[in-house]
Amino acid sequence: MKAAVDPPSASRQRRVLFGAGFAHALHDGYTDAIYVLLPLWQAEFGLSFSALAALRGLYSGTMAALQIPAGRLSERLGGRAVLVGGTLLAALGYALAGLSGGLVGLGLALVVGGAGSATQHPLASTAVSDAYGSRARGALGTYNFTGDLGKAALPALVALMLASMSWRSAVWVVAAIGAITALVVWALIPRFGGPKEKAPKAVRGGGRGGFGLLLSIGIFDSSVRMGFLTFLPFILQAKGADLPLIGFAFTLAFLGGAAGKFACGWLGGHLGVLSTVLITEIGTALAILAVVAAPLDMALILLPLLGVMMNGTSSVLYGTVPELAAPGEEARAFALFYTGTIASGALSPVLYGFVGDLAGPSWGAVSAALVALVTCPLAVALAPRLNIAPTNA
Incomplete structure (x- = not known):
């Protein structure tokens, strides 16, 4: 057949x-x-x-x-x-x-x-x-x-x-x-x-509604990343960092983010989407809170790890798009997913900025950490809709 x-x-x-x-x-x-x-x-x-x-x-x-x-x-x-x-x-x-x-x-x-x-x-x-x-x-x-x-x-x-x-x-x-x-x-x-x-081909993903959940996770994940990075220079400045050190801090975070994107895409294939998203999002929330609370030297040490967690989720999510797209609709699904996440990254700093204006940059970063945790129940709801099991768990 x-x-x-x-x-x-x-x-x-x-x-x-x-x-x-x-x-x-x-x-x-x-x-x-x-x-x-x-x-x-x-x-x-x-x-x-x-x-x-x-x-x-x-x-x-x-x-x-x-x-x-x-x-x-x-x-x-x-x-x-x-x-x-x-x-x-x-x-x-x-x-x-x-x-x-x-x-x-x-x-x-x-x-x-x-x-x-x-x-x-x-x-x-x-x-x-x-x-x-x-x-x-x-x-x-x-x-x-x-x-x-x-x-x-x-x-x-x-x-x-x-x-x-x-x-x-x-x-x-x-x-x-x-x-x-x-x-x-x-x-x-x-x-x-x-x-x-456009001939029919086998569906690689699970049940109906799964793509909407995946897109929601991506939107929240993107908002956390861009919201936190908006406040990071002000948090470091309050800890005593000068402008060159703040630039170095961003380099540390971006290097960790690049490593996270590379590693977590493959990790998702071995542990599965649910486990990887839970690890990276909970890790993101904890690392943000630790960076906010830690002294300057320790915060700098934590930034590469935070970058790994904060950017790692995105690779897992992008890799799941074709599993949930309708047959022959992968390009449209990717377009919709990227549009939602890019728009979220552009608009979310404004929303987090209101929190920062009211309570200060540290609380703005804390609000981003709390939003990271919102993705966890969404990931749990998404998991049964995926048919692909970990490849080498």
């Missing part, structure tokens, strides 16, 4: 994972390289801080808003074509930024770049999911990790180039890197999605 399907070779899986990881690193690097350019734009265009924030929001806001349309477009044109086209469009956005002569042109360039980057999360994730099938959770964790590599590498490269060239020349170099990345993605990732590949 079941159609025979040849499993993809290990070499093909690795090529897809490398191509998707390359795209993830570039697009996440594109998103965060803007932070390095903001001071230069402020000086050249005479912008206020609120205008800079709005300018930064054009890229991420466009990216968040267009992920679901990108997933739908892939159903008509094919996932690889849309992913490659989006990568070229993001590179074009950076090239146009270098040509812009004023604020309006720069803003339009960022909208173009954000529209291109909207294709990456849903479609690269789908490519990895299709290549690895029921073993995709660990591979998606590795894919998730590559985004952190891009966040570290591309802004650093831009900063290095700015020491010897103008910002316009630097963004043209970055645009060229994007065009090269599009060629790499085209060469490594085979065609996927599109109208010819």
